[in-house]
Amino acid sequence: MTVRLAGVAIFMIAALYTWYGRDYTASFGDVLGPSVFPVIVGIPAMILSASLVVFPIGQVQWPDPPHMLRQVAALAILLGYALLLRDLGFPLATFGLILGIGIVLGGAPLRALILAAIFAPALWALFDQILGLPLAFLGRWFD
Template sequence: MTVRIAGVAIFVIAALYTWYGQGYTANFGDVLGPSVFPVIVGIPAMILSASLVVFPSGQVDWPDRSHMARQAAALAILVGYAFLLLPLGFPLATFLLIAGLGIVLGGAPLKAALLGAVIAPGLWALFDQVLGLPLAFLGRWFG
């Protein structure tokens, strides 16, 4: 039953992703437009998740509470990143994401913070300066 429930959940998420992604537009990019990517990802995801509902297989062993708590914390960090990206700006929000996930996944806090401090500005420079994709360095709260 767990496999079928997961299949339904993945199907709903893929369908929403495909539906909302169809209306996405951008002034730059591919000739077909950016709305093609959600369709390319969403339709196979819907087909494969429907196959989980129709043909469930395997035995599912649920993780213990500590692993579930870590997964919930990682999900909370990812949702928080989505909400903090505009107010804080890309480098600071990405630093918090990398450091937070590093700690949740069992890394040493100092190493997770150092990794975030190196990777976050590096990613901003790569996307903004090298690839020309505009990302806010400072968020609404700072500028």
């Protein structure tokens, strides 16, 4: 039953992804446009997830409570990152993401702190300065 529920959940996510991505436009890029990518990803995902509903194979073993708690914490950190990215700016939000995920995955807090301090500004510099993809250095809270 768990495999079928997962198939339904994945199908719904893929359908929403395809639906919302179909109208995406950009003033630059490929002739086909950026709306093709969600369709290329979403339709096979819907087909494969429907196959899980029709032909469930395998047995699911749920993780023990400590591992499940770590997974929930990682999802909460990722959701918090998505919600706070505009308000905090890319480097600060990414710092929190790297630090939080590093600790949740069992890394030493000091190492996670050092990696977050190095990689958050480095990723901003890579995307914003080198690749030319504009990312806010400071978010709305600092304006």
